[in-house]
Amino acid sequence: MNTSDSLDAKGRYGGWALVAGASAGLGAAFAREAARLGFDVVLLARRADALEETAASIRADHGVATRCIVADLARDDIADVVASQTSDLDIGVLIYNAAAELYGPFLTLDHQSHRTNLAVNCFTPTVLAELFGARMRDRGRGAIAIVSSLAALQGARYLITYGASKAYELILAEGLWDEFGDHGVDALAYVVGATSSSTWHGAAADAFTDAEGLSALQARILQPATTDEVAARLFTVLPHGPRQYANLADEAAALEAASKPRAEVVLTMSGVTTGLARFAHLPKPTLRRS
Numbered sequence: 001m002n003t004s005d006s007l008d009a010k011g012r013y014g015g016w017a018l019v020a021g022a023s024a025g026l027g028a029a030f031a032r033e034a035a036r037l038g039f040d041v042v043l044l045a046r047r048a049d050a051l052e053e054t055a056a057s058i059r060a061d062h063g064v065a066t067r068c069i070v071a072d073l074a075r076d077d078i079a080d081v082v083a084s085q086t087s088d089l090d091i092g093v094l095i096y097n098a099a100a101e102l103y104g105p106f107l108t109l110d111h112q113s114h115r116t117n118l119a120v121n122c123f124t125p126t127v128l129a130e131l132f133g134a135r136m137r138d139r140g141r142g143a144i145a146i147v148s149s150l151a152a153l154q155g156a157r158y159l160i161t162y163g164a165s166k167a168y169e170l171i172l173a174e175g176l177w178d179e180f181g182d183h184g185v186d187a188l189a190y191v192v193g194a195t196s197s198s199t200w201h202g203a204a205a206d207a208f209t210d211a212e213g214l215s216a217l218q219a220r221i222l223q224p225a226t227t228d229e230v231a232a233r234l235f236t237v238l239p240h241g242p243r244q245y246a247n248l249a250d251e252a253a254a255l256e257a258a259s260k261p262r263a264e265v266v267l268t269m270s271g272v273t274t275g276l277a278r279f280a281h282l283p284k285p286t287l288r289r290s
């Protein structure tokens, strides 16, 4: 894989790129990168102002067409909403980037928060993959990328349902890669680690003030990738599913973890989450398990 892969993305997939969760952070960077590569871009999120601001800067910088869909991805009828607002467009690439970020001790979370987490991170990527997978099968080409996380690779306290839902996305995309390959359609699970978005800033502010003895994962939190780097790499690796990591440091952290006993892996990730400022007041993991 090399940079010509990304430069060829428009030729390989054609049409428009749709980014779900495009008003900020990584999603806005994916939308900008798609436009830089020559795609017209559909941007979807809940905040109309932020979405239109991102779309306007993309049009000004790259001269491509844009369309904004203001919608909540937790809606039960989201597939119908997206289908009707894109029925006249030839969508060549779907990037499912949005996530419900449900954090906190498991027993403190309410049912509605769990429902939103499952809707945004599990149900909606499934039904949008069905919608656009069928369209891409019929046009004979296309690509679907689902953004997962290093949090998908092990359970960890205070991120339990978020991590579980990102694991769902990871496995969903890997399976799609196999089936959709029969139709000339690429699918990719894109595993992202610490990346300097607004959410990351909120989560990691003041994290790990004591730099002694940090794990590889904790070190990654202190040196996040930029959204532009992670967005550019996605288009480079898009034809190379079923799974790719946002950068070599994330892949190395994942490989290192895979070789260790599970209890150690889980407790290490819990050490990451409890090092974050927002969880500083909560109990830390202990080594009580055998």
Ligand SMILES: NC(=O)c1ccc[n+]([C@@H]2O[C@H](COP(=O)([O-])OP(=O)(O)OC[C@H]3O[C@@H](n4cnc5c(N)ncnc54)[C@H](OP(=O)(O)O)[C@@H]3O)[C@@H](O)[C@H]2O)c1
Binding pocket: 020, 021, 022, 023, 024, 025, 026, 027, 028, 044, 045, 046, 047, 048, 050, 071, 072, 073, 074, 096, 097, 098, 099, 100, 120, 147, 148, 149, 150, 151, 166, 192, 193, 194, 195, 196, 197, 198, 199, 200
């Ligand atoms: N940043 C990291 O360190 C990191 C690490 C691992 C994985 N990831 C993954 O990377 C992806 C992007 O993360 P990020 O840090 O860039 O997040 P972010 O800055 O919070 O942006 C999230 C985007 O999703 C949209 N969104 C969220 N909930 C939505 C909903 N219910 N309906 C419609 N749109 C919704 C938001 O727009 P509105 O608020 O306008 O709706 C925003 O555009 C996520 O899948 C996350 O799991 C990030």
